[in-house]
């Protein structure tokens with residue numbers, strides 16, 4: 001059982017841990033080379049007992065507004081709710097500015113629990129279970145491998 005001093009010590013220890021590379025939302029990201037390419041070997045983990053599926057799919061908007069500040073937020077369409085950004089974007093797409101609509105469109109991501117097996121640049125991450133957020137390119141690779149032995153032809157999804 002935690003007492004307040006134990007909790008404080010644990011919170012301070014967590015705050016001082018800088019060994020795990022995470023993006024601004026707290027997800028694990030492999031360390032990257034100068035080219036921007038990250039390399040790590042991770043194992044996707046099965047769902048937790050109370051979860052149905054080992055992957056969560058979300059939509060997200062991230063774009064710069066006219067003042068230069070960023071709008072970054074999950075898109076309500078993830079939960080089958082209407083989204084004011086998507087609605088405004090639809091009007092842009094069907095009207096005056098397809099380029100701006102393209103910059104503001106929602107993007108699909110996936111989130112999974114992963115076991116970091118190899119992270120050569122930061123071996124201290126190896127053996128840790130972390131949340132990993134990834135895009136369509138990685139999900140396509142998972143799909144291809146998932147159906148590999150079934151003899152099914154799986155093509156990459158259209159973007």
Ligand SMILES: [Zn+2]
Pocket residue numbers: 061075076077083084085086106
């Ligand atoms: Zn949206």
